[in-house]
Amino acid sequence: MADDKKLHIVMFPWLAFGHMIPYLELSKLIAQKGHRVSFVSTPKNIDRLPTKLPPHVSPLLTFVKIPLPQVDNLPANAEATSDLPYDKVQFLKKAFDDLKQPLSDFLRTSDADWILFDFVPYWIGQEIGPNLRIKTAFFSIFILQSMVFVGPMSGDHRMKIEDFTVPPDWIPFPTTVAFRHFEIKKVFDFVDGNTTGVSDLDRLKMSAHYSDLVVVRACPEFGQDWIQLLGDVYGKNIFPIGQLPTSEYNFEDENSAWQSIKEWLDKQPKASVVYVAFGSEAKPSQDELTEIALGLEKSELSFFWVLRTRLGLSDPDPIELPKGFEERTKGRGVVCTTWAPQLKILRHDSVGGFLTHSGWSSVVEAIQSEKALILLSFLADQGIISRVLEEKKMGYCVPRNQFDGSFTRVSVAESLKLVVVEEEGKIYRERIREMKDLFVNKGRDEKLMDRFLSYLKTHRNAK
Template identity: 25%
Template structure:
């Protein structure tokens, strides 16, 4: 057998620069590597540098980590400076030539690395990646780390614009039901539509590019991979089945990784992809009563003003329950010296049954018996982690898919409360008390039922476990077909 012929599948991953995208893709890459696949993981340069600083790359010695240039210039601050639309508009000129060169180099590379069997790309990058992959006849899987309900919504933006539901104008007809999305007629209001629909005009260049050059291009991919599971989003997955030839639902990926991986070191450590965890919070949780703690985290991107931070702080203190609050160093916005506000918050928190940390091992925290409620931004990874741990949520969404996720949490799955577009201490106190006291028994019924489904789906015979096996089999078939096709051409 010649060096050029693939002996095992080689899967190339390409993620956009965000923790909510990189983390689930790394989980999937880890699962495929356990099937003896070769894995190349491509990040933008500044993310690669962050991974080096956290020593995460050392946990994946079998992976090949490569880089493409940054979309945002290295001398430009990244936090809050570029909208999703602007980012997407800037990606094509960077990603296309870089990916083309990488695929050429992988074909020429000597040693154990094989040419690329397929690419698993972040679905947001579909236009750029699929164009290049088709040149090289490399199949593409579109991976979406967001909910199926959000993906289904994105496919209806032209109709939403026609009906006047997009753009979503803040404080204008926010409670108006959205009736043009099949399956969501009695669920979604304008305020529940994805955050990137909150724009000034319908013909926003970023939104048009996101829809026409990204979402509507995704069906050109060989298949769609979603970090969700049939027992949670079956109706929406069925709707997407009319758009995509093949769909693999493989979530919750962190649960599937835990179920399939005997050595949990990598799985646990991958929580600290971009920040170092403060593990002292686990000892603090050990000292708290069962189901008494409110865990508060708004993810890796969202920033809050001083006023909003203080409203959350007072609301939590007034609830009377102990709380663990993740406040990143860059969490405070609009202040010349955020450290002053951080000091003020820390004094308030630590005087009132609270603990503040800059980053926490979230999966481990949610699984801790002391945690009773999760106050979250409703990012999809956080939502799935809370579902898997069986912790009810108070949702305070801000961007992207978070708005529609929070609506499903509260009104479809009934496993939490939705606090979107509200930030006052009395509401925060009321919702904490409600989930800890008045509504706890009622909500925990739904929480425990869905938790059971989440754990069953990742076990052998469960739908996500079986879909992972199908994905592995299909990628093996691609590798064998590619080998046979090249052999036939030579003869």
């Protein structure tokens, strides 16, 4: 039977590590089922990904390097969003659009059955897939609520910042899912466009509209009503494939880095340490950094802080810790400015809370490790994620000014103490433990994956 023939799936994520890592996790799960996967990205990104694979997966997962075209205003060697300040990411999108031809050339010589693509290259579903007779699936790493909030291809009349600070009228049930004024203001180019001439909002809508189906990082037990609503909004088959929790990676420098971190964590009492990290793209302003640092100091809690002081070599505004901060907190706090093994840190017994930017991969890792969440969003849909977690009492947002996003060292200190140690914050610590099974359930995720792959096999084009 034709259906027994194994699939060849091509993966094409956007050039951000928060996108590439979930795409890699999904690639590994597909390869484990015996299907071939070609993971396509630029050379520098593939070299930075954890590409060491288990022996049974390795022959089935191929990394395909396509050089990133040079465009004006994009600094040399910048191939991911983490290499750039936020205002220069638009030039990375311009270069990414120029991958259309080389990607087409690769696909033309491949025997791909499906291509799973991210929100930036909407042109895959619109042009490449139909032209080459390859089926296309829009695999969105954004949470369901963010995708529903983005809305349908037509009938969306939102134009002003204020329009995005309330739930849209196509959500038929009560929800707090919307941006705060300061959150949408910071990323309003998402709506009104950038140097490529196509806004991110339009890219996302077109990616869903032109694809053959939509794949989401979700599970029915955590948001079935949103899955159904997303299907209604897009008029598409929606396939939840689980939360894709990050697997344990063995980076070259992990063991030596982890050894000294573990020694320090081993000396701290159980559930006493705040782990602080804001992902690969989020960089606080100098004022925000100062308030976070002084808030940590004021809380008197122990902390381990992974701090990015600049986004790539072209970042003109590196940030600095307040004078004397490290001396004053010596012994009870560690500031790490290099890479750190987040999964291992979160799993350590001495960590009691996680001050995070609300990036979904980090949230899933925290829930996997049963660590309470203190939320401080900076970019993209992190504000929407914060609303969802807050609604379900799974995280506590540091109080901020709704219009400019400012917060104080006092609110940072109080939020940390509330969630990590105070009786009043016990609900946040307990709720995370209760939710773990929804997020990390191998048996359920296996069934979702089998259902998804069965659909791909049945609906590929006859070659």
